[in-house]
Amino acid sequence: MKKEANITLGALTCAAMSLPGMVVQDAQAEAAPDKHTASYRYTSYAEADQQEHALSSLGGPIARYEISVHQFLVSGPLVANKAYSIGIGTESMSGASPMFVQPVVDENGDVKPVQVMSGASIEEQRTDVSLGFELYESTSKFGFGFGVSTENDYNSVSGTINHTSWFNDKNTTFDLSTGVSFDTIEPTDAGVYIGDSNELLYPLRPLEEEKQSLSASMGLSHVVNRTLLLGGSVNYAVYNGFMSDPYKQAYIAYHYDEESGQYVEGAVVADSRPDVRKQAALNLQARWFIAKANAALHSDYRFFSTDWGTNSHTVNLAWYQNFGNFQVVPRVRFYHQTAANFYRNYYLVDRADGYYSSDYRLSEFHALSFRLRGQYTFGAFNFHASYENYISGSNNSDPQLGENPGLVDFSFFSLGADYRW
Amino acid sequence: MGGPCEFKLYCASSQSAAAIFDELESEVRRLEAKYSRYLSSSIVSKINSQSGSCCPVDLDTETFGLLQYADQMFIQSGGMFDASSGVLRRVWNFKEGRLPSSSAIEAILPLVNWNNVSFTQQGVSLKVSGMEVDFGGFGKEYATDLCAVRAESQGIKHGLVNLGGDIRAIGPHPDGKPWQVGIQHPRRMGEPIATVALYQGALATSGDYERYMVVDGVRYSHLLNPKTGQPLELAYCSASVIAETCLVAGSFTTLTLLLSSEDPSWLSSSGLPYLLIDQSMQLSGSITLV
Numbered sequence: 001m002k003k004e005a006n007i008t009l010g011a012l013t014c015a016a017m018s019l020p021g022m023v024v025q026d027a028q029a030e031a032a033p034d035k036h037t038a039s040y041r042y043t044s045y046a047e048a049d050q051q052e053h054a055l056s057s058l059g060g061p062i063a064r065y066e067i068s069v070h071q072f073l074v075s076g077p078l079v080a081n082k083a084y085s086i087g088i089g090t091e092s093m094s095g096a097s098p099m100f101v102q103p104v105v106d107e108n109g110d111v112k113p114v115q116v117m118s119g120a121s122i123e124e125q126r127t128d129v130s131l132g133f134e135l136y137e138s139t140s141k142f143g144f145g146f147g148v149s150t151e152n153d154y155n156s157v158s159g160t161i162n163h164t165s166w167f168n169d170k171n172t173t174f175d176l177s178t179g180v181s182f183d184t185i186e187p188t189d190a191g192v193y194i195g196d197s198n199e200l201l202y203p204l205r206p207l208e209e210e211k212q213s214l215s216a217s218m219g220l221s222h223v224v225n226r227t228l229l230l231g232g233s234v235n236y237a238v239y240n241g242f243m244s245d246p247y248k249q250a251y252i253a254y255h256y257d258e259e260s261g262q263y264v265e266g267a268v269v270a271d272s273r274p275d276v277r278k279q280a281a282l283n284l285q286a287r288w289f290i291a292k293a294n295a296a297l298h299s300d301y302r303f304f305s306t307d308w309g310t311n312s313h314t315v316n317l318a319w320y321q322n323f324g325n326f327q328v329v330p331r332v333r334f335y336h337q338t339a340a341n342f343y344r345n346y347y348l349v350d351r352a353d354g355y356y357s358s359d360y361r362l363s364e365f366h367a368l369s370f371r372l373r374g375q376y377t378f379g380a381f382n383f384h385a386s387y388e389n390y391i392s393g394s395n396n397s398d399p400q401l402g403e404n405p406g407l408v409d410f411s412f413f414s415l416g417a418d419y420r421w
Numbered sequence: 422m423g424g425p426c427e428f429k430l431y432c433a434s435s436q437s438a439a440a441i442f443d444e445l446e447s448e449v450r451r452l453e454a455k456y457s458r459y460l461s462s463s464i465v466s467k468i469n470s471q472s473g474s475c476c477p478v479d480l481d482t483e484t485f486g487l488l489q490y491a492d493q494m495f496i497q498s499g500g501m502f503d504a505s506s507g508v509l510r511r512v513w514n515f516k517e518g519r520l521p522s523s524s525a526i527e528a529i530l531p532l533v534n535w536n537n538v539s540f541t542q543q544g545v546s547l548k549v550s551g552m553e554v555d556f557g558g559f560g561k562e563y564a565t566d567l568c569a570v571r572a573e574s575q576g577i578k579h580g581l582v583n584l585g586g587d588i589r590a591i592g593p594h595p596d597g598k599p600w601q602v603g604i605q606h607p608r609r610m611g612e613p614i615a616t617v618a619l620y621q622g623a624l625a626t627s628g629d630y631e632r633y634m635v636v637d638g639v640r641y642s643h644l645l646n647p648k649t650g651q652p653l654e655l656a657y658c659s660a661s662v663i664a665e666t667c668l669v670a671g672s673f674t675t676l677t678l679l680l681s682s683e684d685p686s687w688l689s690s691s692g693l694p695y696l697l698i699d700q701s702m703q704l705s706g707s708i709t710l711v
Contacts, residue, residue, distance in 0.1 A: 002499035002680055005691035009669070015493040016668045019486040022566055024573045034578055080433050081576070138575075 032083040032136045036076030041416035043069040047095065048409040055115055055405075063121065064408060065095040071416075075132070085132035085145075093124040098406030100249040100268060101345040101358040103399060113345040115405040118247060126151040140165040156183040168222075175219040175233070185209045187246035204249060204270035211241030221285070229287040239277040244270065250356035251346040271357050273342070279306040296320040304337075310362060312337035329373040339364040344400045360404035367392035382418040387411070430572055430580035431595055441575050445568045449584070452564045456487075458507070458555045465555055473550025480544055487556050487563070488540045494558070494672060495535040501679040502672075503647035505547070507555045508532045512650070515643055518634040526650040533647050562587045562625055562671035569623075569667075581619075589623040589667045601711060605630070607658040607698055614659075615696065615704060616711040623667035627674035628659035628698075644678055656681035659698040660688065663708060 003011070016022055047064035055062060068091070075085035096117045103111050128149035135142045141164040149156040162177035190205035214237065221231030248271035255267030281304040288297045300316040318331035340362040342355035368391055375384035389411045394403035428445055432438035457463050468478045480488070491504035512521035512529055537548040547554065556563070561584050568582045569589040580591040581600050593599050599620045603613030607630045617624060632643035641652045660677040664670035670693070677688040677697070688695050689707075696706040704710075 002501065002684070002687070003497045005673075005687050005689070008497040008676065009664075009673075009691045009693065011493050011497055012490070012669050012672050013665070015486075015490045016566075016666050019490065019563065019668075020483050021570055022666065022668075024570050032576075034576075080437070 032077050032081045032134065033075065034077055035420045036074065037418055037420050039071075039073040039416060039418040041069075041071045041414055043067075043071070043412055043414040045069070045412040046410060048411075050096075050098075050115060050117060051405070055117070062117070063095050065093055065097065068092045081136040083134040083136070085130070085134075087128075087130040087132075089126075089128045091124075091126040091151075093126070094121060096121050097247060098360060099247065100251050100271075101405060102251045102266075103253065103346050111399045113399055113402075113405050116251075124151055124153075126154075139167070139170070153186050153188045154183065156181060158182075171223040173219075173221045173231075175217070178216045179214075181213045183211045183213075183241075185211070185242060185246060190246070204268075205246045206242070209242030209246070211239060211243055213237055213239045219283075227289045227291065229285075231283075231285045231287075233283045235281040235283070237279050239279075241275060243275065243277060244273045244357070245359055246271070248357065248359055250344075250358045252350060252356070253346065253348045254350075256350055269356055271359065272355055273340075273357055274308065274355060277306055277308055279304065281305070294322045306340075308362070309339065309341035309343075310337050325377045327375045329371075329375075331371040331373070333369045333371075334366070335368075336366040337364065339401060345402070345404055346400060348400070358404070360406040360408065363394065363404040363407070364396055364401065365392050365394045365403070365407055380420045382420075384414075384416050384418075386414040388413075425583075426585060427583045428568065428572070428580065429583075429600075430577050430591075432577065437575075441572055441577065444575070445571060445582075448567055448571055449564055452560070452567070455484075456556050456560050458553070458557070468545055468547065469553040469555075472547035472552040474546065477539075477541075477544025477546040480540065480542065482542075484545075485540065485542050487560075488538070488545060488554075490559065490563075490668070491554070491556065492535070494676070498676050498679060500535070500648060501646070502558060502676060503533060503535045504554050504556065504558060505535050505538055505552055506533045506645060506647040507557065508551070508553045509645050509647075509650055513643075513645060513652075515632045515634045515641075518636060520636050520641070530650050533650070558675060559668055559671055561585055562623075562667040565589050565623065565667040587623070587625050587667050587671055588619065590619045590621050593620045604661050604696060604698075605659070608702065614698065614702070617661070617663075617696070617708055618711050619663070622663055622665050623670040624661060624663050625667055625671035625674050626659060626661040627671070627678050629655050629678070630658065653679065654682045655700075656685040657697045657699050658702075659696075661696040661706075661708065662688070662691075663694040 045067040047066070050062040050064055069089060071087065071089040073085065073087045076083065078084050099116050099118045101113045101115055104114050106112050126149060128147060130145060130147040132145040133143060143162050145160045147158045158179060158181035160177060160179040162175065164173060164175050166173055186208045187205040189201055190207050192201045193199060194201050215235065217233055217235040219231065219233030221229060223229050249268045250271055252267045252269060253265065255264045255269065257264045257267070281302060284301045286299045290296065298318040298320065302314040304312045312335060314333065314335045316331065316333045318329055321328045340357065342351065342353065343357055343362040345358050347356060369388055371386060371388035373384065373386040375382060391409045392407045394407065396402040426449065428442060430438060430441060432441060454460060455463055456465050458465050458469070460466060464484055471478050494502040494504070508529055512525045532549055532552045537552060538554060539546050539548060565582050565584045565587040566589060568584070569591050572580055572582065573591050578592050579595045582589045586605070588602055590600050599618035602617045602619050602624055604615045604617060604626060605628065606612040606614035607628050629642040629644065634641050642655055644653050644655065645651065646653050655678050657678060660674040662670045662673040664673065673688060673691060673693060680687045694708045696704060696708040698704055
């Protein structure tokens with residue numbers, strides 16, 4: 001007996017689609033884009049004010065960094081399987097940054113570290129330009145990029161080369177990439193004397209320094225089935241040159257002053273870090289598409305290690321929920337890192353290796369961030385907005401290795417739009 | 422492919438066009454060599470030559486998939502589409518214009534029964550000696566789909582594949598305008614009776630004009646009832662359907678004609694856009710005509 005036509009349609013479509021060669025292989029994965037895209041994004045990043053109870057009596061501004069970023073990106077096809085991208089960004093930064101940490105004795109007689117901020121609020125402008133080029137072949141893609149970033153005290157030039165190839169009916173993707181960067185630092189007000197005197201305004205700041213980096217990465221991802229993608233990658237990088245922060249200092253309780261040959265109580269020395277850093281990272285990712293919910297769960301883990309001793313673990317979970325043309329993405333991220341070997345909030349005595357840093361970014365801490373992102377597609381337009389809140393802290397109560405008083409909480413929001421033609 | 426074939430593709434360069442055209446042509450030739458019942462080396466000929474044998478013929482994934490598709494056509498049509506009915510050609514010779522005798526039809530009917538086709542992923546066997554299967558009922562539509570999918574996988578965004586009237590559009594023209602596809606007039610060969618605007622997807626048409634004979638003033642269609650071996654009295658002389666794939670579009674046109682004498686409105690509940698032409702050349706359906 002014949003079936004109803006709508007039942008027949010389902011049965012025949014199913015039988016047709018199970019025939020080999022009836023489904024278009026993911027042409028997007030290997031074909032150059034066929035449309036141009038222009039994107040704009042505005043991001044406002046604001047660090048929470050320095051906590052006053054953790055601020056030194058030396059004072060300083062409590063307002064930390066605020067950064068506004070404008071980013072423009074245009075990308076699209078060139079002739080014969082080639083694609084381009086051009087990006088321009090500007091950043092305006094203002095606020096004060098932590099300078100060094102000093103120990104104080106509180107009302108209970110306990111030693112606690114407190115933050116000394118940079119004396120003046122800083123105003124900075126940064127501009128960057130990036131160019132990208134991609135060449136698509138039937139089962140591979142080759143790309144290179146070039147970037148320049150400039151601000152009044154820092155210039156950087158970088159280049160990347162990457163290659164992606166697809167195997168196994170394009171279910172498996174293999175990536176290789178390498179990059180180099182060359183940076184020069186000319187700290188603000190370095191070599192400036194106070195008035196007509198012979199005394200330098202910032203005697204610890206170098207006039208000009210350089211650093212370079214070389215990095216490589218290798219990644220593999222595989223579509224296990226229609227609802228699961230697994231991937232992993234390893235990265236390795238070597239940094240060479242001046243990696244200290246010329247605007248930061250470190251406090252030494254009992255410092256031997258070579259000029260006078262005397263021990264000085266409570267000396268401040270320049271932030272000083274090794275001139276080589278080797279780092280490696282392992283990234284693992286899983287993407288589950290949950291058809292019933294029209295949503296996808298993205299889970300990521302990253303282990304990052306440097307030969308300075310900062311090892312970190314990052315766990316990232318994001319839920320991509322689709323509602324027609326809307327997409328909402330709540331994300332939670334947990335981060336923990338150990339301190340660098342030479343890091344202390346402050347130092348009791350001089351170190352034999354001469355390395356000093358009380359930069360909170362080298363301390364032991366954990367951080368938790370929540371982000372909510374929404375996007376709406378309307379014809380050729382895509383509008384998106386994000387808000388993120390980040391809080392950090394440490395459970396370590398040791399005055400020298402425990403929570404850095406400069407640890408920062410921040411929030412940012414971002415608004416953007418893309419147009420395709 | 423039993424008719425003129427054409428590929429109209431918008432390509433980035435003449436070199437890439439030549440490479441894609443070569444690939445599509447060799448794909449069509451591959452399918453013809455593999456499934457033609459006229460070539461003794463084809464897998465269809467091999468399966469048919471082993472009919473009645475106890476040893477199944479080995480199957481590859483593609484042929485197994487086509488047998489599964491034929492199985493679905495048989496089930497969905499209540500047995501009115503039977504991929505083993507090709508043997509009826511032995512008695513129904515439309516070129517000679519002579520009616521077969523009842524005894525000749527009776528003698529050959531035992532060879533027509535899809536239930537006697539036994540297949541698994543490993544192999545297929547035709548249980549009765551002299552049986553034949555063929556994929557002529559949907560092979561051309563399948564080839565049309567494969568060519569369109571291959572072109573699209575090579576990055577083609579705008580094009581049209583036409584294998585002997587089975588058509589699949591790979592997107593509209595680059596300026597967004599649709600392809601204009603003519604529907605054959607059932608009684609005036611070479612003349613369109615209507616024109617359809619096709620942006621994407623497939624358009625297939627079946628008609629009683631493809632093969633027929635007139636004996637003593639009676640028109641006998643090539644569409645035969647596999648249960649009786651007799652030509653069907655069709656309510657329509659042409660059916661056109663638009664679907665995502667040409668395979669499904671072509672199957673619906675065939676099933677519509679096969680089922681039309683019993684259930685003329687069967688196609689309408691599929692939800693697919695269609696155009697029917699009845700014996701008085703009246704057009705009906707849901708396809709928007711240009």
